[in-house]
Amino acid sequence: MTTLTPIFTSSSESCNFLQTGPACMLYERLLQPQLADGALDEARSFLDTQLEEAAGLPCDMPAQPEALLDWMRNAALSTTQAYALYLEERRQGAPRRYFANRAHALYFLRHVAPTKLVDGAWLYGLLKHWQELRLRPLLRTYLEELGDGVPAMNHVVLYKQLLAQHGCDELAELEDAHFLQGAQQLALGHLADDYLPEVIGYNLGYEQLPLHLLISSYELTELDIDPYYFQLHVTIDNASTGHAQKAVQAVWENMPLVGDRDAFYRRVINGYRLNDLGLGSTSVIAAFDLEEEVCAMLERKRDVATQVHSDYCRIEGRTVNEWLSQPGQVRSFLDALQKRGWIRRDEDPQSSRFWQLVQGDRAAMFGVFNAYEQQLLHDWIAGDWTPPRARGRSRRRPAPAAEQAGGLDDDMQALHATLRALPAKQQPAKLIELMSPASHFTPAGLLATRLFNAYLQ
Template identity: 30%
Template sequence: MASLFAVLLVAGAGVAILLKYCQLQTILFRKATRCPVTGKNTKHPSWENSAPNARAEEEAKKKAETNSYKRLYYQVQNLEKFPEVLPFARQTLVSLLRQSVLNAKLQIHSQFNILKLEDDHSPERLAAFMAGKRHKTHVDWAKYQQRRQAGGGPEMFADREAARQWVKQNAPLQLVDGAWVARVHNVTTPYALRGITKNAWQTYCEELGDGDLAKNHCHIYRELCRSIGYEYPHQNDVDFIHPRHGLDNDRVWRASAGHLLISLFPNDFLPEILGFNLHYESLAPGTLKAARELPEFGISGYYFAVHISIDNAESGHSAMAEATINTYMEHVRKTGIMDVKEAWRRVQAGFLLSEYLDGDDDLGKCRDAVAGMIHAKAGVAGEVHCTSRARIGGRELTDWFSRDTLSSVSSSSWKDDFITALTRSKPWVYPGDSERGLLLKELSWKGRMFGAFTQNEVQCLRTWIDLLDDDPTRVEEKYWKLVGRADNGNSLRRNAMPETASLMSAGVDAATMHPAFPPQMAIPVAGLSSSSSSEFVPFSPLHMAKSRKVNLDALLPLWFMHPCILEQIVMSPYRTTMPLGSSVLRLLRAESGYMPESAGVAGMDEQRRDPESPIPSLTELGLDICRSNHVAEPTCLKDVLQSCGTAGGSSAAAAASVDFAYVVLSWAARPIENGTFLLGLSRAFLDLEKFVSTAANQGLLLSRQGCEGLANMIERKQDSFDKFPSLLKSELGGMEMFNAGYELGRHKIERLLVQEISLDDRD
């Protein structure tokens, strides 16, 4: 094997050096006389029997990979039905991240490779880098405009049918617009990070029209498809991925799955999500061209025109994404929650993943580059490697590189067969681990083949080998090593609950992990009197005797938990493409402390808001309650539940409150199954908010500023709840489960906060 690469120097190296290299022999395959493809025993197998199906094998592998992405696309949008997919989903995400970084290392000399920003983050350097990318896009666009003005025709689409097919094939991706940040801001997010994740989740809200269905990007694209004759089921329907729809673009399915996966584990991959967001919200040449050319064929280009404006780098999503990264990196520096260099490399990895999914680079392209490189060198090698006994795929090197072989078969067949055989040639190549194999060692300094390949060619070989992952159980370890994590990600993997059997076990802590599917308590609908009613009638306001004091240990678990009730309903974009889902999104925006909806888009106004006039979120109001009552501020939901539920240190009501909080977390994790019930339950907690607001007005519980903020939030939420009955009747056919959720929630809240209970009463 060593002499194989040595002889490739024949065109530029001396005979003495060649003879020295030829002395390097390998024991690999000395006894191999069986072709690994045909299985025939022969010393010199005929070329026709070597590996004629190598390309077919690659195509089959590619098809299987695409089908895997399609299944993930369906399952992730129905996660509560397929929680067992989470370990594979995580593995796929990490594999894509690793591929993205390795691919970028292969193209390190590219003008706008973010890896050139090295190992540390600088707001100024990042701004200059992004400005350079935008400038190139603007220059390319100006040249395109000049060509069109000079009489040139459309460059993206040959005719109307080509334009229709392009819109059609991109449907899986565009119909999940915003998904990459869908889960980034949730009830389990550490409180110190919520300002950062809130800014990222704002992008998701604006992609979905801030709850205005007409402005919802997924809705706009669905209407675009409908206008040109394509009608699809919702993306959560298994029929959406059926071949009958003709959605067969491999790259699009990979990208679509990637957009869903990147946000799936927000507590473990926040830097990657922020980096992904920065790249994807950058102005893309294809968006500019599509906005111009589609109308030329009688097809609306408004979906793409909207993205050109809303993603602008001064006040739009691109500016928001860059500012959020700068804020996050400053937080890392100040708190030391992570090594700064590691955090920046992970931001880069997320950026590169979006770039990778946006293009057509993959293992196949890298494979072809390696095969072409070796084939070109083999053509000038001649017969000087005749002393070698090394074999590749059971074939002697003399046979692989003979003039007769190279002239008698097509170059594509030779490349396919050779690269397939080389892939299996241990100890020279260990798939997924270039450092382990002998090939790269011999090509490096002090190796006996140093100089046989240029530096770029060596990097190409290295990347190809590293992308040949044959051990999926080690892919996460390899990724953490790539981004320089000190413990190779062991701490993250311990928290990730990768074992399928544990995903739905009682040991899953839904207060710290997202997503999590602990066993859920059956909803006791039969015992609720209002569950058979078709109308909603709210109960009288919660009331507590003046002689009693609010039990904070019982209140705080309920307060900090209840933002979870509706948040997962909108974590798949398709659920916001109907009026009810849009109304839920508006309600969640109020709970999260965003400015009220307007006719326009907030963009950077949200981040530039006057700090003296805050709009608090439910979580921030909970922290206000703690400060106002001299209670130690928790750092996350788990802190609240632990401190209030500690045995012996709390009242029975507090312990029962913690129990109920975990029950609600399990219900909230299943929004498809429990959606209407959760809406009613959330309405009961609006009554709790009104109760707290009343107490605050009496000088209890909240600061003056917090009291004003809660009153404004209640008003906004009430507006959404007032719309729910008619929407539930029109979309879901009734109010029964809504009423059941409301009644159960009210009874629980009253029992925990208003009535006296003992430990024996806990259920």
């Protein structure tokens, strides 16, 4: 059996080791350059189960495909009108609707990451049919999700950078439900030949402009978190020339001329419904509880922190090691720290002795907490306290790392050599292999995307 390679976490751990849920396991099995034996059978079984569940959900799609364009544009208009009302509410002094604080926003970025890191994957399996004109709207959509091979525009590259910038790129302990949408997308992508109507329907739903995308972008900007990934989707999913328009076009151009058009369209509708399974963005946002996240984070740290603290300091009669020796004591430990004045809630965190131990190059616990974990602690301590002025974080995006450093172009040089050794008719297949969800964001995958673009000109 093929060894699973953890490719979506920043450490040696992946959901393969810490998470045993079916969606996470399938997600990782399908997010490999070479699929293991049986992976496609598992994907098919999973997808059939999801489609059966989706069939019982309500659907707002029109009964006739001819009405799709008006339906899509009316939905986009409704979204922009709702956003205008939101902006007016904010101008009148209403608080942020989604993110109570910066930690809340980073929690959102982290928990939707399994979906964002396979952006566009549902269309991958169509690349082999690049000569079929009826699939061109879908192929163009996939290549644009890949940034046409430009690192600064590749959606997965952008999201990986966003996660890394804020210490949110460790996803190992996320619950299984957060991998369900990504597993669906990967399954559709690898089985596109057998589920073309469902792929088209899923694409139609995913590429519509949702209100949460607009609001998230606005509120991330307020919190000094780079919103570019979300702003990019606002522009490319537009109802005039963007992915939403292409999605409708794809339905029309792939409706069968001979055969059961109604059956095909029913399958499109059911693929559309797949978007409503699993955890959506707004449900992820609503699930955030700052104190619960702080306690869960410290509980995870407890296993490696036991017996590493000195015994000279006692808090409420117990050493730190004693507090950390048994699970389930974190909340009581935090209460004790507050009682002793080590943590002063609803004040500037700099006033808390505990925070001074955590933050700063010379802090006693420097390096123990990553940027995301520090933000959780900071915002939990701060509570209702707000700084007298903005903290001044930079919203400038870091330059894409791909293809910059010497040595990173080895794969690209090897790809050029491989292509030169192949007959012209076999070259597209090699490029397509590197444009998979597992590798399109790598230097070789980005180059493959740029070269493949020539076939669609």
